[in-house]
Amino acid sequence: MSFTRNLVVLSLALSAFTSVAQAKELVVYSSRQDHLIKPVFEMYTEKTGVKISYITDREAPLMARLRAEGANTPADMFMTVDAGNLWQAEEQGLFQPVQSDTIEQNIPEHLRSSNDMWTGLSLRARTIAYSTERVKPEELSTYEALADENWKGRVCLRTAKKVYNQSLVATMLESIGEEKTTEVIQGWLANLATPVFSDDTALLKAIDAGQCDVGIVNSYYFGRLQKAEPDVKVKLFWPNQQDRGVHVNISGAGVTKHAKQPEEAIKLLEWMTTEEAQRIFADVNMEFPANQALDSSPEVAAWGDFKADNVSIEVAGRHQPEAIMLMDRLGWN
């Protein structure tokens, strides 16, 4: 059968191709999107000559793929966004520990896995956005206060299906307990001006257009909107400055357990924590660099300093199922 023969020829050709491709080429699976990692990888290739191939997808499918491929995976590094996802990847045994002085020096401890499985690379604050027309910053104080009656019909939220909200609620479960968290979420939902949004950008635009007055968003979405529409009538507020601080989430990466070139992968990971790489990595998405030696970009710095919630990032992962079930029960869709 000629089909079978073709198949054999094809697979031989493919295997020849894959074995050639393995020379000095790193493979990264990433749920951080293409346009946010490409400039960083291009710079690395330019500097070192090491080529980087990558596949982007949502985190769960990538993790499933890593697990299915097992010891034969081509991936040397897994990169993802959100602490809960990083924790989950660690739980599933997808990473190998990396002992590196460079990384320890560059990235503060609470932004790394306690087992050295992954390291954070950039930070984003999930904070309160408010209408400059209808809200005075003095009226705002904490996430919890948005549950108060005077915000009735004025709050916008994003869907609970987004991991950013799941992580926010997970850390609230840790800090203020289940009973209080339940009350707060009930209050938020009772205060909703409109059904929850599927993304933060739409939420910010709704505040700008007057559909609601306050909402909870990731800082970089505001940054992008402000860049596109400089006269947008929305600002960021840093809540909970008197107690635990603003909820901060991370993006990060680790070396996969079955990396074919672990030394090369570690080199790349180390380099990504250096100032040179951090500059692009954070600025391309208007995030805060995880390397604390760096200042934020001028646009980001303009939002002002804030106290961040230093609760261990891993908490978000551990409490995530609990958080989702709570939000489901309360009808946060």
Next chain:
Amino acid sequence: MARPITAHKLRWQLTAYLAAALVLMPLMVLLFSWQDIDHQIWSHLLQTQLSRLIGNTLWLVVGVGTGVVLLGVSLAWLTSLCEFPGRRWLDWALMLPFAIPAYVLAFVMVGLLDFSGPLQTLLRGWFGSDFRLPPIRSTGGVILTLVLVFYPYVYMLARSAFMAQGRGLMEASRILGQTPWQGFWRVAVPMARPAISAGTALAIMETLADFGAVSVFNYDTFTTAIYKTWYGFFSLQSATQLASLLLLFVFLALFVERHAQGRSKRFPANDKPRKGALYRLSGPLAWLASSYCLLILSIAFIIPVGQLLYWLLSSGIADLDSRYWSLIQNTLLLGGVAALMTVTVAILLVLAQRLQPIRRVRTAVATANLGYALPGSVLAVGIMFFFSFLDNQLVVPLQAWMGAASPAPILLGSLFALLLAYLIRFMAVAYGPLDTSLARIRPSLPEAAQSLGQSGWRVFWRIYVPLLLPGILSAALLVFVDVLKEMPATLLMRPFGWDTLAVRIHALTSEGEWTRASLPALTLVLVGLAPVIVLIRRSGRR
């Protein structure tokens, strides 16, 4: 009297079983998920989620099903049997919305019609800040959007069915004293029923599998629950269990549909296809017909494309670089090869069913069509597990045994795996038009050829293929455009460097960058337009 099974019959049976096995392989993986059950997640789902999700899903199915039939049949009737101003170009233009992916129309609709969108902002400027339109992010909004992207399935199939009915029958009904309206209900629609229900089934399966569009509206369906269980609880097992329930539902629905169709008669084509219009509309009626068609076309295509263009010009154009050529090339190549593969297998399937109409073959063929109702990622996961199993257990040990320096998996992450995923997913899309096309070939024709001493192979090439050609073209078009739009399986299974336009759209929309996504979205629509226009015009009335 039992007839001996000839080699030729066995071959057809085997073909059907093989195709069914192809689909069953990833489905089996789903069934294996039932080995044990995560009680915590299931009791949570049962208590808080499932009743609402099933309700939502049923609303959507009923709403979209009704909508696509109403729009598809009425438009097909007008453009294929009547004459009115603009009919000539509306005939093919009404197929254009098919080039717009559901997730793209969804974000355009929300962007355009939500509170903060340009339309409502404008209206608030005119009528005061309390002015509100009915909310677009609602059940009605989702249904409207999905109807507008999926009605072309019904339109296309119903249109060719109406045209194939020939002039004689409707004229006979007129002579027998039926009004045109009665003729429509009593003759044309019953005769076109297999085509209409095939189109509706496709639209409903797309609806059930849709994740992109419903998540833009944040409308929770069974499919969103599958993803949430997977992405949120990281329980791929519970997610595949949910998916297998969805599949069971589809299987039952298809079974009922086929059963019902089995009782209604199929009509062979009239030998003389219609040349001119049956009804020449004039005066207000003609203008009504034109405005109706134009209205649908505007809402489903012209306005959304205009909005995408506006976004492109206002922000997205900066992203245009040479990489776009490779994106377009990848997209076209994948679509073309997948269409070829899928149509080939689908032809074998319809013929197997025709030549061996026994129950086992029918079941096998029905099974081979199931892939379409699966959410893309779930299907992809099934295939992925299967291939990585082969890679790990077979390919890599074999390479090592043959002395390869660095044995590496070759199936998962290969083009072959991705194309197979497309084949399984879009089999039903190719099958529908081919099946209706075959139904119009009188069995006497190939029988005559055979009795004149033609071999099976020659009958296939000289009778079936030429007569099936319209069906083959429609099938290829549908699969091609569907592959262009496909996102989840492409995301998971594409080889390195095989990014497509849909992948690009995902990268941007998942970051909330809707306006920047206008560039790949518009490109995707443009790429899909050419085949849609070419094929629909080929089959047009002269």
